[in-house]
Amino acid sequence: xxxxxxxxxxxxxxxxxxxxxxxxxxxxxxxxxxxxxxxxxxxxxxxxxxxxxxxxxxxxxxxxxxxxxxxxxxxxxxxxxxxxxxxxxxxxxxxxxxxxxxxxxxxxxxxxxxxxxxxxxxxxxxxxxxxxxxxxxxxxxxxxxxxxxxxxxxxxxxxxxxxxxxxxxxxxxxxxxxxxxxxxxxxxxxxxxxxxxxxxxxxxxxxxxxxxxxxxxxxxxxxxxxxxxxxxxxxxxxxxxxxxxxxxxx
Amino acid sequence: xxxxxxxxxxxxxxxxxxxxxxxxxxxxxxxxxxxxxxxxxxxxxxxxxxxxxxxxxxxxxxxxxxxxxxxxxxxxxxxxxxxxxxxxxxxxxxxxxxxxxxxxxxxxxxxxxxxxxxxxxxxxxxxxxxxxxxxxxxxxxxxxxxxxxxxxxxxxxxxxxxxxxxxxxxxxxxxxxxxxxxxxxxxxxxxxxxxxxxxxxxxxxxxxxxxxxxxxxxxxxxxxxxxxxxxxxxxxxxxxxxxxxxxxxxxxxxxxxxxxxxxxxxxxxxxxxxxxxxxxxxxxxxxxxxxxxxxxxxxxxxxxxxxxxxxxxxxxxxxxxxxxxxxxxxxxxxxxxxxxxxxxxxxxxxxxxxxxxxxxxxxxxxxxxxxxxxxxxxxxxxxxxxxxxxxxxxxxxxxxxxxxxxxxxxxxxxxxxxxxxxxxxxxxxxxxxxxxxxxxxxxxxxxxxxxxxxxxxxxxxxxxxxxxxxxxxxxxxxxxx
Numbered sequence: 267x268x269x270x271x272x273x274x275x276x277x278x279x280x281x282x283x284x285x286x287x288x289x290x291x292x293x294x295x296x297x298x299x300x301x302x303x304x305x306x307x308x309x310x311x312x313x314x315x316x317x318x319x320x321x322x323x324x325x326x327x328x329x330x331x332x333x334x335x336x337x338x339x340x341x342x343x344x345x346x347x348x349x350x351x352x353x354x355x356x357x358x359x360x361x362x363x364x365x366x367x368x369x370x371x372x373x374x375x376x377x378x379x380x381x382x383x384x385x386x387x388x389x390x391x392x393x394x395x396x397x398x399x400x401x402x403x404x405x406x407x408x409x410x411x412x413x414x415x416x417x418x419x420x421x422x423x424x425x426x427x428x429x430x431x432x433x434x435x436x437x438x439x440x441x442x443x444x445x446x447x448x449x450x451x452x453x454x455x456x457x458x459x460x461x462x463x464x465x466x467x468x469x470x471x472x473x474x475x476x477x478x479x480x481x482x483x484x485x486x487x488x489x490x491x492x493x494x495x496x497x498x499x500x501x502x503x504x505x506x507x508x509x510x511x512x513x514x515x516x
Numbered sequence: 517x518x519x520x521x522x523x524x525x526x527x528x529x530x531x532x533x534x535x536x537x538x539x540x541x542x543x544x545x546x547x548x549x550x551x552x553x554x555x556x557x558x559x560x561x562x563x564x565x566x567x568x569x570x571x572x573x574x575x576x577x578x579x580x581x582x583x584x585x586x587x588x589x590x591x592x593x594x595x596x597x598x599x600x601x602x603x604x605x606x607x608x609x610x611x612x613x614x615x616x617x618x619x620x621x622x623x624x625x626x627x628x629x630x631x632x633x634x635x636x637x638x639x640x641x642x643x644x645x646x647x648x649x650x651x652x653x654x655x656x657x658x659x660x661x662x663x664x665x666x667x668x669x670x671x672x673x674x675x676x677x678x679x680x681x682x683x684x685x686x687x688x689x690x691x692x693x694x695x696x697x698x699x700x701x702x703x704x705x706x707x708x709x710x711x712x713x714x715x716x717x718x719x720x721x722x723x724x725x726x727x728x729x730x731x732x733x734x735x736x737x738x739x740x741x742x743x744x745x746x747x748x749x750x751x752x753x754x755x756x757x758x759x760x761x762x763x764x765x766x767x768x769x770x771x772x773x774x775x776x777x778x779x780x781x782x783x784x785x786x787x788x789x790x791x792x793x794x795x796x797x798x799x800x801x802x803x804x805x806x807x808x809x810x811x812x813x814x815x816x817x818x819x820x821x822x823x824x825x826x827x828x829x830x831x832x833x834x835x836x837x838x839x840x841x842x843x844x845x846x847x848x849x850x851x852x853x854x855x856x857x858x859x860x861x862x863x864x865x866x867x868x869x870x871x872x873x874x875x876x877x878x879x880x881x882x883x884x885x886x887x888x889x890x891x892x893x894x895x896x897x898x899x900x901x902x903x904x905x906x907x908x909x910x911x912x913x914x915x916x917x918x919x920x921x922x923x924x925x926x927x928x929x930x931x932x933x934x935x936x937x938x939x940x941x942x943x944x945x946x947x948x949x950x951x952x953x954x955x956x957x958x959x960x961x962x963x964x965x966x967x968x969x970x971x972x973x974x975x976x977x978x979x980x981x982x983x984x985x986x987x988x989x990x991x992x993x994x995x996x997x
Contacts, residue, residue, distance in 0.1 A: 314952050317944070342954035354949045358967025367963065368953035375954065407967070424953060 267292050267463050268313075268432055273324035275312050282308045284488035286324070290432070293460040297474055298467045299502060300485035306467045307351055309485070310436045313465075314348045315341045328432070342368075343375035345431030345462075349421040349438050356408040361420065364408050365390055369427050393426040397453035414441030422453050433457065434465045439473040451476030471503040543602035548595055550574065553702055556601050560671050563678045573691035573701035580695050587887055587919070588827050588856045590800060593765060600703045600736070659719065665749075666711040667722050670738050673709035680711055684742055688771035688808045688835070696767040697804045704738035704769070712747040712778070721977050723752040737768035743778035745811075750781040752980050764789075765800045766825075772807035774814035776838065780807060781817045783976050785984050788824035795854025795883070798826025805832035809841030809867075817844040818861065819975045821984045826855060831889065833862035836870035836898070843872040846972040850988070851884035851916070860890040860921075865898035865931070874905040877969050880916035889921045894931040901931045909939040910968050962988060 273286040282305045290296055300306050312319050313326065315338040326333040333341060356364070369389075370380040381389055394401055399419050409417050418438050425433055435454070439447055454477050458464070466477055474482075474496060482498040483490045492498065502509070544552060553574055557567040582592075660667050666677060673681050691701035712718050743749055753770075766788070772780045782805075791798025801824075807816035818832040834843030845861035863872035872892065880886035886909065894901045909918035920937050942964050950960035965988050966973070976984055 316948060337957075338948060338951040339954055339956055342952050348952050350949065350952075354943070354945050356946055356949070356964060356967055358970035359963055364950075364953070364955075364963070367955050367959060368950075371956060371959070372954035428953065 267329055269325075269327040270313075271325045271327075273309075273312070273326065274322045275308065275319050276322060277308070277319050281322075282319075282488055283312070286485075286488070286490060288483065288490065290463050290465065292463055293458075294481065295458065295464045295466060295477065295479045297479035297482045297496075297499060298465060298485055299469065299471075299482060299499060301469075304485045305488040306485050307436055310348055310351075310434045310465070310467055313341075313434060314338060314346050339371070340375075342428075343372050345376075347425055347428055347430030347433045349418075349425055349433065349435045351436040351440070353409050353417045353421055355410045355412075357410055359408050360405055361408055361423075362387075362390065362404040365404075365424060365427055368424065372428055390423070390427060393423055396426055396456055397422050398449050399423055415443065415446045418442055419446065419450060422450050426453060426457060429457070431462045432465070433462070434467065436467045437469065438466075439468055439470065447473065448476060471499045474499050543599045546597050546599045548574075548598070548600060548703065552600055556703065556705070559601065560674070562674050563682075565678070565682050566674055569686065569691070570702050573698050574703075576692055577695070577698035577702055580698060583695050586829055586858045586889075587885065588829050588858050590827055590856075593800075595699070598765060601705055663716050663719055664713040665716060665718055666709065668709055670704070670707040670709050670740065673740075677709070677711070680742065681709065681740065684771070684773055685738075685740055686771075688773060688806050689769050689804050694804060696802045697769050700736045700738060700767050700769045700804070704736045707738035707740070707768070709739070710741040710749060710751065712743045712749045714744040714747060716744075716747045718747070718749040721750045721752055723754070735764070735766050735768070737766075737770075739768070739770040740773075741771070741780060741782070742773045743775060743780050743814075745775045746777040747775075748779045748781075750783070750977055752783050752785075752977060754785040754787070754980065766802065768803045768805075770803070770805040770832075772816055774807065774809050774811075774816050774841075776811035777813040778811075779815040779817075781977075782807070782819070782832075783980050784818075784820040784822070785976075785980055786820065786822045786824050786828070789826075790824050790855050791826040791853065793853050793882075795826070798855070799824065801825035801828045801830065803830040805830060806835065806862075807833070807843070808835045809838045809843065809870075811838040811841075812867070813840045814838050815842040815844075817842075817846070817975070819844075819846040819972065820848070820859075821969075821972070821976070821980075821988075822847070822849040822857060822859060823988070825857075828855075828857040828859055831860050831862055831891075833864065834872065835864045835866065836872065836901075837866045838870075839867040840869045841867055842870070844975075845872075845874045845876070846975040847876045848879070848969045848972045848984075848988075849877070849886055849888075850879045851881065851886045853882040853884060855882075855884045856887075857885070858887040858889055860888045862891040862893070863903060865892075865894045865901035865903070867897070868899045868901075870898055870901050872901075872903045874903070874907075875971050876905075876907045877972055878907070878909045878918050879912065879965060879968070880909070880918050881912035883915050885917045885919070887919045887921065889923075891923045891925065892933060894926040894928050894933070896927045898928050899930045901928060903931075903933045905933075905935045906971075907935075907937040908968070909937075910965070911939065911941045 268290040270286050270288040273283050275283040286309060298306055308319060312321065315336060328344060328346065366386045373380050390404065391401060397419055403420065409420060412420060418441065421438065438450065466473065466479060479496050482494055482496055484492040484502065550571065553570050557570060689697050691698045710722060741751060772782060774780050788799035788801060789797065809816055816834045820832060822828050828849065832845060836843050843863050847859065849857045849859050851857045860876060861874055874890060876888045878886040878888055888907045890905065892903045892905065905922060907920045911918055918939055922935055924933055926933060946964055947960055950963065951957065966985060969988065973981055973984055
């Protein structure tokens with residue numbers, strides 16, 4: 267589904283990714299772990315086409331398409347979704363209007379039927395119920411005055427509504443208490459099926475107790491320095507970053 | 517950054533309403549003197565007091581220097597190069613129904629998306645359409661007459677209700693008020709007149725669509741709205757204009773009078789030709805709009821969406837003379853390319869317990885300049901006066917400018933005045949967030965802009981909200997919820 271080959275990228279003069287190779291198949295969940303500044307968020311943003319980063323070498327292929335010619339909105343319409351680490355606030359724009367615009371833009375691009383206001387309401391209510399989000403959030407402005415946890419929950423509603431082929435969760439667990447974490451994980455697991463895939467970016471092993479990964483990759487210094495199954499996450503938890511750094515030097 | 521380019525293409529959309537209607541026009545030759553004013557008054561068969569007032573205004577105007585205090589810049593206007601009267605010729609006798617209206621004109625309205633017939637049937641909006649200087653179609657007269665509401669052209673009001681006109685005309689904006697008010701008083705061609713009798717809630721929104729058409733014809737509208745005791749009226753004013761190379765002057769005067777317990781809601785969507793991308797052409801919109809809360813418990817509310825004109829220079833104001841009276845001003849001013857806007861409001865508190873609210877949103881893009889200029893004045897008599905002011909500016913692109921000049925003049929210690937101001941940019945992160953959700957760039961910008969203006973847009977009557985959101989390039993917001 268997703269093939270990242272020898273990817274180098276920078277922002278300004280700073281090189282952040284230094285040769286990433288990653289292959290993700292349908293139905294798989296990949297966890298990407300690593301310390302701050304290792305390039306986890308950069309990789310997430312580059313996959314969805316953030317204009318601030320320059321790709322200097324390498325290639326990203328998604329379902330057979332070379333993504334280099336695709337704008338951010340086209341990538342979204344192809345089924346790429348990023349749950350932002352820091353979701354932005356948009357004053358004056360209600361969640362429900364935003365969600366409907368997004369869902370219908372994606373559906374239209376995919377040649378699927380768009381939803382009218384009434385159908386959309388029942389559609390989105392169901393998605394809210396999956397992650398125990400109060401419906402009143404639909405009528406609030408996007409992320410305005412939301413707590414950290416509420417913002418993350420809002421990202422999950424968007425994800426469930428957009429039904430992406432590949433969802434990237436960038437530190438969705440940060441700022442969440444354990445109950446919220448469980449609820450969100452349940453919602454995420456609802457999306458899992460043999461046809462789509464997920465990248466879970468996280469600092470901690472905690473989230474992976476609830477969203478079980480098929481593969482775990484350790485990112486450090488802009489490179490994937492180790493890959494394994496979920497036991498790698500546990501090992502990492504136990505041995506800490508010092509162990510990582512020694513790996514990096516090898 | 518790529519976003520800036522895409523942003524620019526959205527901003528560079530051609531003016532959609534740029535077309536000209538071919539209708540025979542009977543015009544005066546260019547030039548202004550006493551004789552022109554006498555001829556104008558005679559054509560309109562005006563009562564003697566009107567001619568006298570016009571001539572007095574003209575005499576005073578001649579003694580006035582052109583005002584230079586604003587930040588707007590434009591070449592000196594040659595007032596002798598302007599024609600002061602033009603009328604759609606074949607409508608001279610006045611149509612009895614829409615069937616008699618020039619088909620070309622109806623087509624013009626259709627292009628603007630405001631077919632009269634449809635409005636009549638579906639929207640229930642009475643329309644006093646102004647095409648150039650003479651009213652061409654007035655609808656729903658019968659229904660309004662049932663309630664005793666008078667809604668007609670100023671020319672007709674001068675024939676049928678001269679006493680009312682004489683009693684109120686110039687009482688809110690005297691001809692000595694300012695240069696363009698004096699000029700308007702001398703040469704105004706037509707406009708709308710509204711009278712709502714005591715205790716009547718006007719059964720429909722009253723609406724006027726303006727359109728400047730003939731080449732080099734200044735348009736001098738004069739509107740007078742009187743809401744008698746405990747009455748209510750909502751008035752809609754909207755306008756678009758064809759594409760022209762020459763600058764066209766528009767110097768209107770709008771006067772509102774609200775008596776005891778009366779409410780007037782005045783909404784404007786202004787979409788005149790703003791000039792081309794190089795700043796060539798476009799309308800000069802120099803308007804004096806003022807409301808008087810004359811008696812106790814009166815309320816006047818201005819809502820304006822200003823997207824057009826090369827230069828917008830106007831300050832819809834409220835004089836809060838009656839105790840417990842309320843003034844409101846909700847404004848969105850959008851400038852792009854080389855447009856200039858110097859707009860805001862004045863809230864003059866004179867009565868006790870008077871309250872005012874000002875919400876002004878300025879959006880500037882391209883090389884444009886957007887100024888909010890406001891005055892909140894509390895007289896010694898205005899005990900417990902309250903004002904809340906919020907001015908927000910949104911900048912799009914690196915070359916646009918936004919300025920805020922609020923003046924607060926308080927002469928009574930019990931007054932409470934609050935002022936908030938912000939300046940922001942559409943952030944790349946906001947835009948990217950929308951794009952990542954699959955929303956196309958153009959829709960995303962429209963959505964963010966619309967959100968920024970929401971506090972003002974929600975003050976518009978439904979009929980207008982749709983057009984206003986369209987003007988801001990919005991497709992979704994407002995359709996849901």
